[in-house]
Amino acid sequence: MEELIKVARERGIDVEDLIISALSKIDPQEGLRIRMELAKRYLDEVDEYLRKGDAVQASEKAYKAAEECVKALAEKLNIPEYQQAIREGRWYTYLLTRAAGTLSTRLGDWVSNGWSSAYVLHVWGGFHEAKLGVNDLMPYIDKVRTLVRETENVLSR
Numbered sequence: 001m002e003e004l005i006k007v008a009r010e011r012g013i014d015v016e017d018l019i020i021s022a023l024s025k026i027d028p029q030e031g032l033r034i035r036m037e038l039a040k041r042y043l044d045e046v047d048e049y050l051r052k053g054d055a056v057q058a059s060e061k062a063y064k065a066a067e068e069c070v071k072a073l074a075e076k077l078n079i080p081e082y083q084q085a086i087r088e089g090r091w092y093t094y095l096l097t098r099a100a101g102t103l104s105t106r107l108g109d110w111v112s113n114g115w116s117s118a119y120v121l122h123v124w125g126g127f128h129e130a131k132l133g134v135n136d137l138m139p140y141i142d143k144v145r146t147l148v149r150e151t152e153n154v155l156s157r
Contacts, residue, residue, distance in 0.1 A: 013090070014090065014091075016038075017071075017090070017091065018090075020034050020035060021086075024075060028075070031075065032072050032075065032076060032155050035068045035069075035071055035072040035075075036068070036069075036072060036151065036152055036155055038064075038065075038068045039064075039065040039066075039068040039069050039072070039148050039151065040065075040148065040152075042061045042062070042064045042065035042068070043061070043062070043065050043144070043145065043148055045057075045061040046058045046061045046062050046065070046141060046144075049061060050134055050137070050141075053134055054134075055125055055130070055132055055133050055134045055136070055137055056125065056126055056127060056130050058121075058125070058134065058137060058141070059121035059122060059124075059125030059126040059132065059137060060121075060122065060126045060127065062117075062118055062121045062137075062140070062141050062144045063118045063119070063121055063122035063126060063144075065118070065144055065147075065148055066114055066115055066117075066118030066119075066144050066147055066148075067091075067096060067118070069111075069114065069147050069148055069151040070096050070099050070100050070103065070111070070115055071085075071091060071096070071099075072151060072155060073099075073103050073107070073111065073151055073154060073155075074099040074102075074103065076154065076155060077103065077106065079099060079102045079103065079106075080102070081095050081096075081098050081099035081102060082099065093119075096115065097115065097119070100112050100114075100115035100116070107150075107154060108150075110143075110146050110147060110150045111147065111150075113143045113146070113147070114143050114144050114146055114147025114148075114150075115147065116143075117139075117140035117141075117143035117144055117147075118140070118143075118144050118147070120140050121137060121140050121141070121144070125137055125140070
């Protein structure tokens with residue numbers, strides 16, 4: 001099993017996301033609950049990395065939290081981007097970005113603000129460029145925190 005997971009990851013397959021998606025087909029509420037738990041866990045990890053002064057890891061964990069929120073909201077509202085991700089067998093970044101725009105139109109700017117901030121963190125603070133320090137991250141992380149909080153509110157309705 002470990003070898004299978006290793007090969008899947010090497011080929012760009014998000015194994016965790018596949019499992020959550022499979023669970024969602026059986027029990028949609030459980031899939032949404034798991035995504036929300038992951039988002040909150042990632043935010044906790046953001047705080048840990050900030051305390052350690054690790055801007056790169058904090059940025060990546062914030063991005064993962066936002067990613068889970070956009071996926072959960074897209075699934076809950078069954079938007080076209082969610083349907084396309086199902087057809088394509090995975091969430092591509094462009095689909096997440098389009099989904100954030102669609103969700104923002106329906107739910108408010110907090111979705112696109114949170115997603116855009118997470119993407120800035122991913123590219124400029126994370127592994128891509130690693131150009132932002134811990135102090136630079138805070139305005140963007142705050143937007144991701146809002147995204148997680150508001151997503152939880154929407155999912156609990």
